[in-house]
Amino acid sequence: MAYYETTQDYINHHLTNARMCSTDEGIVFNKACEDVGFWVWHIDTIGWSAFIGISFLFLFWRVGKKATTGVPTKTQAFVEMVVEFVDDSVKSSFHGSSKLIAPLALTIFVWVLLMNLTDLLPVDLFPWIAGMIGQYGFGMDPKDVYMKIVPTTDINTTFALSIGVFILIIFYSLKIKGIKGFTKELTMQPLNHWAFIPFNFVIETVTLLARPLSLSLRLFGNLYASELIFILIATIGYLQLPLHFAWSVFHILVLPLQAFIFMMLTIVYLSLACEEH
Template identity: 80%
Template sequence: MASEYTTSEYIKHHLTNARMCTSDDGIVFNKACEDAGFWVWHVDTLGWSIGLGLLFLWLFRSVAKKATTGVPSKTQAFVELVVDFVNENVTSTFHGRSSLIAPLALTIFVWVLLMNLMDLVPVDVLPMIAGAIGEYGFGMDPHDVYMKAVPTTDLNLTFALAIGVFFLIIYYSLKMKGIGGFAKELTMQPFGHWAFIPVNFILETVTLLARPLSLALRLFGNLYASELIFILIATIGLFQLPLHFAWAVFHILVLPLQAFIFMMLTIVYLSLASEDH
């Protein structure tokens, strides 16, 4: 597939999302959405993220339904290992009381990990399949068919995850401290004198907003850079396989690490928000 494009066109094609938007002509796709403004749906990001989320729910639910107290299957043992791992981290890190945190942490870790693992699929496979479906199923030019299969390389998705965590931070802060306590936390720290209220408010607001911003940009930056390296390796052509597998082996360590960091920072932020002192 790389031979059909120049190197810059090939990279741009692989880094472009499949877009859908509405116009005067109804629902349009891809290039027709270039001037659509803000309301553009990245259908590949939505499709893969929702599909992998459903896969996570189906897998863990099916294992839970078939769980046995005897000798567990390999799948049950793996799921129990993941659940115990997440539970240990929640127990040691979250100092409040909430029945939501452990399931939330498990969901974040497994869902983000599954989305990250899509980075190990060779970069040409899914775009070629999408291009063939577009060409033979809908009569489209395959060059106009886009497919980004790694949802976490889309800044829209990482920000959506981070904003969800941010809303939970605000919710737990108000729930544990009340409106007055939360306001006092924003205005009377780190300097406990009324004269420093404007300075405190600016510092604490920046700190509060930096949490979702760092969550989103850290995950996006690491996965985007890794995906870009896979794409650059693919431009080599026939000699790409050794480099692809070498980078993939190293990448196997990076993908769970990024999911773990996102989960741990979420737990830490919610723990800080739940402290009532």
């Protein structure tokens, strides 16, 4: 905490994303983006999300390419276990017919899980590395260099994932039920009478829009709170090590659970979208 005048400065620094935006002066970064508004890129979120996703795809591709029918390696056994777990979850919860759902569920579960697990890394390590690069490589003040490595603590990530799921919900609803069936679902439920169409439409629209909203906010809220607690633990000095270890052990259970919930809700929502009745 040598760079920071107060504990609040330290916390704010660690909870701030590295930002990039375009202004009349050209491409600018971080504090210069504060007054830009909506069109700001969180480059650390984008970079770490892409790196984790590509690493996951490469690992599974390599394991699949080298898979054998004999005694599997530990990596192959782990990948097979994950695939079977997701496949069983899809078979038990998805009642439609689609070749997309199982790969989608696998991608969501593993990608979200890996992004969540970065929360267990030391909170000072990557901000310190980024600060050193900024200071000695570009002559910047380390306090003006930001680096958040947990993509799911950025609401832009969780909203992007949930919006993708929402688009698929609409797509499958229209594909399976047609425009007429989907419209009837929004207007004739829960009260099946023409006089209640306005009431039904409001209720069903709110329910439909609440699905991506709840998906994104649940994941973001849990991970943001978790990261904040890790940062608070880091401010207490020599006692942080045992507390950090205890909180990490607890989160070994919580972080996979959040990925599982996101995956299962995605499967359930898409299953509901594929039901013709």
